[in-house]
Amino acid sequence: MELRELISGAGDEHALWARTINPQFVRVLRTIGFDRKWASAHGAHLYDADGNRYLDMLGGFGMYNVGRNNPRIRAALIEALELDTPGMLAMGVTALPGMLAEALLERTPPRLERCLFTSSGTEAVEAALKLGRAATKRARVVSTDHGFHGLTLGSLSANGNPEFTARFQPLLPGFSHVPFGDLDALERELRTEDVAIFIVEPIQGKGVNLPPAGYLEGAQELCRRYGTLFCVDEVQTGFGRTGTMFAFEHWGLEPDLVPVAKSLSGGYVPVGALLMSRAVHEAVFDSMSNALSHGSTFAPNELAMAAGLATLRELEEQQLVERSARLGERLLEQTLPLVDEFDVVRDVRGLGLMWAIEFEGDSRMYRLLERAQRGLFAQLVVVPLFSDHRILTQVAGHDMAVVKVLPPLMVADEDVDEFVAALRATIARARRMPTSLTKFALSAAGIGR
Numbered sequence: 026m027e028l029r030e031l032i033s034g035a036g037d038e039h040a041l042w043a044r045t046i047n048p049q050f051v052r053v054l055r056t057i058g059f060d061r062k063w064a065s066a067h068g069a070h071l072y073d074a075d076g077n078r079y080l081d082m083l084g085g086f087g088m089y090n091v092g093r094n095n096p097r098i099r100a101a102l103i104e105a106l107e108l109d110t111p112g113m114l115a116m117g118v119t120a121l122p123g124m125l126a127e128a129l130l131e132r133t134p135p136r137l138e139r140c141l142f143t144s145s146g147t148e149a150v151e152a153a154l155k156l157g158r159a160a161t162k163r164a165r166v167v168s169t170d171h172g173f174h175g176l177t178l179g180s181l182s183a184n185g186n187p188e189f190t191a192r193f194q195p196l197l198p199g200f201s202h203v204p205f206g207d208l209d210a211l212e213r214e215l216r217t218e219d220v221a222i223f224i225v226e227p228i229q230g231k232g233v234n235l236p237p238a239g240y241l242e243g244a245q246e247l248c249r250r251y252g253t254l255f256c257v258d259e260v261q262t263g264f265g266r267t268g269t270m271f272a273f274e275h276w277g278l279e280p281d282l283v284p285v286a287k288s289l290s291g292g293y294v295p296v297g298a299l300l301m302s303r304a305v306h307e308a309v310f311d312s313m314s315n316a317l318s319h320g321s322t323f324a325p326n327e328l329a330m331a332a333g334l335a336t337l338r339e340l341e342e343q344q345l346v347e348r349s350a351r352l353g354e355r356l357l358e359q360t361l362p363l364v365d366e367f368d369v370v371r372d373v374r375g376l377g378l379m380w381a382i383e384f385e386g387d388s389r390m391y392r393l394l395e396r397a398q399r400g401l402f403a404q405l406v407v408v409p410l411f412s413d414h415r416i417l418t419q420v421a422g423h424d425m426a427v428v429k430v431l432p433p434l435m436v437a438d439e440d441v442d443e444f445v446a447a448l449r450a451t452i453a454r455a456r457r458m459p460t461s462l463t464k465f466a467l468s469a470a471g472i473g474r
């Protein structure tokens with residue numbers, strides 16, 4: 026099979042997707058002008074078919090911490106293919122999964138002693154919910170408003186965003202939500218001692234909400250007091266994103282359950298894992314007849330294991346975790362002044378290279394935009410950042426005027442500076458709200474309606 030020829034003969038990929046995969050998504054891309062023909066990518070840059078270079082500040086929703094097409098990860102994968110390893114034996118084991126499990130557990134607190142591999146983040150969360158409920162013999166799960174843990178049914182039941190959940194009711198029974206940051210509300214749920222798991226992102230991805238001081242430590246303490254498992258979802262925040270290998274290190278947490286995924290893939294091979302305490306594992310996998318109580322065909326996949334091992338090595342050899350901390354500080358330092366510079370900038374926040382800017386305004390035009398769709402002003406920033414400055418970013422969630430970035434951790438200082446200069450110019454322009462842009466935004470607000 027000549028893949029290069031096949032691809033070049035495939036015709037218009039947007040039309041192909043619209044015909045076969047998701048016409049509404051293609052409509053969205055066309056409306057906001059993101060429908061480029063993409064040709065290649067290296068590190069923190071994407072190239073379109075006309076040879077234009079784009080700075081990727083979105084990192085595939087956080088799966089490219091080591092950069093796109095990282096040559097060392099690729100070499101490891103080629104080597105793994107050339108080794109003709111036995112692959113997945115189903116009834117048998119090989120070394121690579123054990124090696125990656127050990128490498129992950131060595132980098133986390135001693136409380137975490139077992140690793141269950143999956144092929145995605147949501148599957149790792151599903152495993153936490155299923156095993157955690159069985160281990161505690163409790164049925165209830167508590168999560169947070171605006172929390173995001175994936176889109177399969179169990180993870181979706183823990184999702185605190187009505188725009189994802191409303192149309193898929195009824196979800197699983199026994200799930201409750203509490204405001205992120207509110208320890209009293211959490212205690213009211215936990216003190217009935219029937220809650221199996223409290224699941225929380227250390228920094229919420231939807232909106233990039235940082236926890237108030239003492240919140241996560243307090244939540245862990247409450248979980249211990251009432252016999253609830255403390256599950257810290259590191260799918261997005263793991264592997265250096267926030268300037269430490271795992272975000273829970275910032276608060277010295279020792280969770281019972283930690284789902285990871287995204288960047289463990291090296292940007293190449295889907296992989297996730299649930300890291301858990303020995304107590305949880307042994308409560309479920311408690312006999313030979315229960316040895317296969319949970320798992321899936323593709324996990325652990327040998328190529329995914331090779332990608333994971335190469336990713337951990339890359340993060341350390343290239344000092345990407347430290348780099349994330351340093352560049353995150355640079356980004357924050359350069360963008361915090363925007364709050365005073367522009368009346369529409371309400372807040373700038375972040376930790377490591379997980380960063381966001383929030384807008385707010387009371388001009389007539391701003392209110393008109395908000396009435397059309399909450400958070401619409403953020404599109405007036407994301408769209409020109411892309412079309413005028415060739416920088417890829419995203420709106421951080423539905424109904425919120427927040428623009429978010431999750432760049433590859435190997436971005437350069439100059440990339441950060443370029444982003445800040447483009448952001449400043451874009452906000453200045455969006456604030457003046459030229460009529461054409463406003464019209465565009467109002468028509469974009471009709472997307473999906």
Ligand SMILES: Cc1ncc(COP(=O)(O)O)c(C=O)c1O
Nearest residue numbers: 145146147173174175230260261
């Ligand atoms: C915190 C968090 N948990 C879970 C998931 C789900 O991961 P996946 O998309 O691999 O299923 C995501 C995805 O964005 C996430 O951000």
